Amino acid sequence: MALTTPTLHTERLVLRPLSQADADDLYALHTDARVLRYWDSPPWTSPDQVDRFLAASRQMADAGDGVRMAMVTEGAFVGWCSLRRWNPEFRSAALGYCLAEAAWGRGYATEAAHGVLDWAFGTLDLNRVQAETDTRNLASARVLEKLGFVREGTLREDCIVAGEVSDSWVFGLLRREWDPPGSLAG
Numbered sequence: 001m002a003l004t005t006p007t008l009h010t011e012r013l014v015l016r017p018l019s020q021a022d023a024d025d026l027y028a029l030h031t032d033a034r035v036l037r038y039w040d041s042p043p044w045t046s047p048d049q050v051d052r053f054l055a056a057s058r059q060m061a062d063a064g065d066g067v068r069m070a071m072v073t074e075g076a077f078v079g080w081c082s083l084r085r086w087n088p089e090f091r092s093a094a095l096g097y098c099l100a101e102a103a104w105g106r107g108y109a110t111e112a113a114h115g116v117l118d119w120a121f122g123t124l125d126l127n128r129v130q131a132e133t134d135t136r137n138l139a140s141a142r143v144l145e146k147l148g149f150v151r152e153g154t155l156r157e158d159c160i161v162a163g164e165v166s167d168s169w170v171f172g173l174l175r176r177e178w179d180p181p182g183s184l185a186g
């Protein structure tokens with residue numbers, strides 16, 4: 001079943017389908033070693049990777065596996081967020097986000113994820129949303145904690161990126177734990 005990528009509005013952000021027009025911003029984001037420090041793959045080295053990323057985003061929606069959305073504020077691209085691994089039978093999916101360094105520390109990741117979760121639990125009627133972070137990525141773990149996610153366990157030596165082995169934390173949020181739409185978890 002195909003999944004239509006929505007356009008979602010939060011207080012300061014518009015989350016909208018990614019497009020070819022985002023290619024330069026995506027390339028700048030994914031070639032930044034500081035942004036990709038705790039990512040599960042190394043920074044991009046070729047513009048071809050933008051095309052593959054955009055094609056994969058379209059295929060994901062066509063196959064009904066999930067959606068990726070650009071995060072935009074006052075017309076400027078600041079990053080993207082996603083809901084992937086959608087399983088309609090289990091009513092579950094996985095949350096992801098990636099922001100340009102200039103936009104860090106302003107609550108954008110939390111605000112965007114809040115919008116995605118409202119959509120996921122409301123429109124998609126999910127029961128569970130999962131997220132994984134590198135255990136060294138304390139900012140991302142804090143975002144999830146602020147949203148009410150529970151840290152459920154550790155995936156030991158989950159990733160090896162450029163020879164560096166890292167553990168991941170698994171976080172989960174259940175629909176019954178989600179605050180009513182519009183109220184940010186503290």
Ligand SMILES: CC(C)(COP(=O)(O)OP(=O)(O)OC[C@H]1O[C@@H](n2cnc3c(N)ncnc32)[C@H](O)[C@@H]1OP(=O)(O)O)[C@@H](O)C(=O)NCCC(=O)NCCS
Nearest residue numbers: 035097098099104105106107108109110133138139140142
């Ligand atoms: C992780 C990331 C999404 C956070 O985005 P952001 O918009 O800065 O997040 P927010 O401002 O909503 O919240 C960040 C929280 O982490 C806290 N924080 C930031 N750096 C921290 C650190 N080193 N240790 C502990 N907490 C930290 C902030 O103080 C804030 O918490 P607070 O509101 O209680 O003060 C962003 O840095 C990013 O995109 N990084 C690169 C890609 C990435 O790692 N994506 C996630 C992969 S799982």
